[in-house]
Amino acid sequence: MIHPARCLVAFLVLALSAPLSAQNPVTIRAGTLIDGVGGVQRNVVVTVDGGRITRVEPGRAGAVTYDLSSLTLLPGLIDTHVHITTHFNKAGRATTEGETETEQMLAAAGNVYVTLMAGFTTIQSIGARQDLELRDAIARGVIPGPRLLTSLGSFNRETSTPAEAQAYVKEVATRDPDLIKIFASKSSREGGGQTIDDATIAAGCQAARAANKRVWVHAHAASAVRAAVNGGCTAITHGTQVSDADLRLIAERGVFFEPNVGLVSQNYIENKPAYYGIGNFDEKGFKFTEDGIAPKTEMFRRALKIPGLKIIMGTDAGAGAHGNNAQEIVYRVQVAGMRPMDAITSTTSVNAESLGLGDKIGRVAAGFEADLVAVAGDPIADITALERVAFVMRGGKVYKNVGAP
Numbered sequence: 273m274i275h276p277a278r279c280l281v282a283f284l285v286l287a288l289s290a291p292l293s294a295q296n297p298v299t300i301r302a303g304t305l306i307d308g309v310g311g312v313q314r315n316v317v318v319t320v321d322g323g324r325i326t327r328v329e330p331g332r333a334g335a336v337t338y339d340l341s342s343l344t345l346l347p348g349l350i351d352t353h354v355h356i357t358t359h360f361n362k363a364g365r366a367t368t369e370g371e372t373e374t375e376q377m378l379a380a381a382g383n384v385y386v387t388l389m390a391g392f393t394t395i396q397s398i399g400a401r402q403d404l405e406l407r408d409a410i411a412r413g414v415i416p417g418p419r420l421l422t423s424l425g426s427f428n429r430e431t432s433t434p435a436e437a438q439a440y441v442k443e444v445a446t447r448d449p450d451l452i453k454i455f456a457s458k459s460s461r462e463g464g465g466q467t468i469d470d471a472t473i474a475a476g477c478q479a480a481r482a483a484n485k486r487v488w489v490h491a492h493a494a495s496a497v498r499a500a501v502n503g504g505c506t507a508i509t510h511g512t513q514v515s516d517a518d519l520r521l522i523a524e525r526g527v528f529f530e531p532n533v534g535l536v537s538q539n540y541i542e543n544k545p546a547y548y549g550i551g552n553f554d555e556k557g558f559k560f561t562e563d564g565i566a567p568k569t570e571m572f573r574r575a576l577k578i579p580g581l582k583i584i585m586g587t588d589a590g591a592g593a594h595g596n597n598a599q600e601i602v603y604r605v606q607v608a609g610m611r612p613m614d615a616i617t618s619t620t621s622v623n624a625e626s627l628g629l630g631d632k633i634g635r636v637a638a639g640f641e642a643d644l645v646a647v648a649g650d651p652i653a654d655i656t657a658l659e660r661v662a663f664v665m666r667g668g669k670v671y672k673n674v675g676a677p
């Protein structure tokens with residue numbers, strides 16, 4: 273028979289070593305759990321083992337590794353549209369001019385860190401070539417950051433042929449991107465008119481699909497949106513000039529819709545001195561930006577009424593906006609009238625589905641990756657709770673645990 277005291281000592285040693293080792297099961301008690309697919313439970317214990325969620329047990333008593341009973345636990349948040357390497361240089365300007373490659377990469381490492389600390393455990397960068405090394409460094413655990421998916425560039429021409437779009441996809445596909453990005457319209461700062469013809473948009477989308485890649489199409493003009501949907505894209509980003517009929521077409525084809533209403537334009541305006549004079553960030557461009565917020569918010573309100581439309585959460589975060597990603601969600605709820613639970617589901621399970629990761633992330637359920645965040649307050653009652661992130665776990669590893677304020 274084993275002496276009870278020895279048994280207790282063995283138990284204590286195990287319990288004390290549990291948080292330090294990823295091998296041992298970790299338990300988290302949540303005061304409230306929002307599961308990512310519309311469910312809410314109170315007083316739940318989530319067990320994590322080997323980087324995955326293994327059990328979700330309501331009402332379980334007993335000691336736990338992390339007691340978050342005063343917090344709300346959610347799946348790690350997902351942003352489907354950022355530009356993760358963008359930053360302000362030493363002169364406070366939104367350009368890499370005068371910077372070394374090392375300075376640029378350090379800024380990018382800072383961006384992924386603040387984004388992770390803000391509760392975003394997966395981001396998709398409509399990104400630059402440098403995203404490749406950044407993605408790998410995060411995946412190897414060299415620097416802390418969200419799981420990074422990237423397009424490694426974009427097809428962005430004022431005019432081009434189907435053959436050129438196909439050649440672009442073929443070239444970028446050799447560098448292992450997670451998706452393909454195609455610009456089908458001008459920037460909103462230049463009016464957003466369609467740039468490449470319908471056949472070229474379709475050729476790019478089909479080439480991407482043939483390479484087994486998802487396709488994100490940047491489109492403001494309604495004609496460009498329709499061409500991308502008919503051409504077989506995965507998701508439309510922006511869509512600022514669409515009619516209700518266009519929104520219904522997007523819904524019917526099962527295309528994901530990623531409007532950005534609450535962060536990107538506001539960030540440009542707040543940081544006007546940092547952007548002013550760079551490219552199309554001129555007086556006219558800023559006027560388009562300022563005047564564009566109300567119509568795109570109105571479009572978003574119409575989109576909420578379209579049955580079956582899969583609205584996903586992307587911010588288009590650039591320099592100055594990294595780490596503020598949740599502002600988009602807050603705006604969608606507080607200004608544009610989205611239901612808080614729908615905004616959360618959009619940011620978690622629906623976003624995961626749009627990334628082709630619907631069976632891995634975006635939910636708190638057994639078998640899913642242990643990507644978990646806890647916030648102070650109840651985001652259903654007050655969506656700004658998503659900006660008060662107290663706990664971040666990605667793949668079973670805790671990156672932040674600051675307790676309730």
Ligand SMILES: [Zn+2]
Nearest residue numbers: 353355398588
């Ligand atoms: Zn973008």
